Structures are given as C-alpha cells and as structure tokens.
Amino acid sequence: MKYLFLLVALIVANAALADDGMLILQNRCASCHELSGPAAQSVQELWQRKGPDLFYAGSKYNAEWLEKWLVKPRRIRPAGHHPIQHIKPGNKRDMIDTTTLRPHPALSPNDAKKVTKALMKLKATAEMMGTAVFKGGSISVSFGEMVFDKFNGCMACHEIEPGYGGLSGPEVYTAAKRYQADYLVSFITDPQAWNPKTPMPNRHVSAPNIQKIVQYLQALAKENWDEKK
C-alpha cells in the first residue's frame, strides 16, 4: 500500500513537471520551434523556422542528453540551422559567417528537467516512424567510416570528427548521444517522412547498411570528443 502511494505520488509529480515544462516551451521556445506540427510544406516556410521542429521530440532525442544540453547548449550544426542564412563567399570556398550565428539560450537545471519531461511526451506519428528499427550490434569505426563515407558519401555534409567533414549538416560524431537509435534508422530510411523539405537527401541506403551506419554513429559517440578538441 505504501509503495502504491509512492508510485501514484511519483506519477503525479512527473505530470506536474511536464505541465510546467510545456508552459516554458510555449512561452520561451515556441517563437523558434514548432511544437505542434506539421512540418514545413515549402522551402520558404522551412527557412522561417529558426530552430528544429520539436513536435516529435520525444521520439527523437535521448532525454539524458537533452536535459544536459539545455543547461549547457553548444552548437551542433556548424553553419546554423539553415546554412544558407549563415554563409558568405570566401576566397577558396563559401565560409560560415559567424557574426550571424546566435547562441541557444541556456535553461536553469530545474527548467531543463521540466522542459525535457514535456518534450519527451511529444511523439512522432506511426507514418513518420515507419517500420524499421535498430536491431543492435556493433561495428569498427574504420569499417563504419567506409559505409558512411566511401559507399554513401554522407561525410560530404557531416563532420565525422571535430574539424573533419562537411559543414552544412549537423555533426554526426555525437549523433548517437543526442538521438534515439530507432529515430536514426527511421530518419536515414526516409528523411522526407519527417520533414519534406529537409536538405538531407534520401540516399536509399540498403536496410543492412542503415543498421551499420547507426552502429558506426554509436561507435563514434563513445569517443571523448571534448578531450580531443
């Protein structure tokens, strides 16, 4: 009986935290992030969204990573959310215009906990998730890099270690810390199901190779990149 009371109290407390978190999201985050969907239906609409859509955050992010990041945010996309808004012509190639990049606001640990609780309740639809899931397993970083880069060319847009790789997409060496494995499988399988106008192409990577790519991202995420930077 005592344990039942404690369980009910815990559920009620969690629900209250999530309610508080949704209020914070609506007041402080909704001007940059879409909280109720749908995804942008035109390129112009996409460019008006200042940050990633969050209406499926609970199916995308790892809660532990999310809560820590909200307290101490750091840039994940070297050229910002929409690179076309943050680049300028350079001598040898287009360069990131760092003067146009703004840091993400930091939350207090208490607010970050509430916001994370609220975000984890926002789930993707079955159509977005599809049927593919991560099946586990592991791969060496060197073999994973061949699948990721040589066979599929993903490094063209993504950094596989700090300072190495493409700059228009988000860094991938921390992707497995940030994202749920099933989300990664689903997004690589059909990016347009999540966001019809995303600059991420559907490369029609084979199902076995998608598993290998997610295994590779997990191997990369085990490295201590903060120490190596």
Next chain:
Amino acid sequence: MRKNKLFLTLFVSLLMLSSAAWSDDAEDNYKNYCWQCHGMTGDGMGLNVQDMSVQPRDHTSAKAMGGRSDADLFKVIKEGGLAIDKSVLMPPWRDSLSDDEIHDLVKYLRKLCQCG
C-alpha cells in the same frame, strides 16, 4: 444537390492542397539543396568542399556544363552521381523534388552556365 457536389469538390481540393508539400521555384530549390556543395554562386566552391574527395561541378562554367545534355542533368539530379558514372557524393534528389521541379532546375542550371 449541385451545391453539395461543388462544396464536396472544393473540400477535397483543399484537403489535397493542405496535405501535399508545395512545389518550390528553382531558385529556392537550388539554395536549399545545391548551395551547400555547389556554392552560393554555383561555382562548385560551396561550404562543404574542403574535405571532399571529388570537387562539385562548376555550374557557371559553359565548358564543364556544355557537354551535358538536359537529359543527363535531369538524370543526375533525380538519381544521383552514380547514375551517370560520376561521384557518389552527388545524392539522388528524387524524394525531395518532383519531376517538374527537376526540369525547372535543369533550366536554372542552363541560365547559370549560359550554355545549352
């Protein structure tokens, strides 16, 4: 009865419009999908080129682009570099762009290179 039919047709049309992603113009599509590698001016010196094993094509060069037919350009945008025995770094865009949008992009490329 006719009024009901008209209302139903309008309703279904609106529903179809709201559920389908819009068709974007070629300049917007070029910025959203092509700039990252082919560059703001289309000269092949985009943001991502530093660590690329193969450099993206210079779309402003009549010499580099003149040898490619419209059908080749359509194919490489839709199906990716491997479809015309070129680099895997050029991805297929068939899930992001409709055939009409790809045809518009081919015309846009012809303006950039002033060729063909």
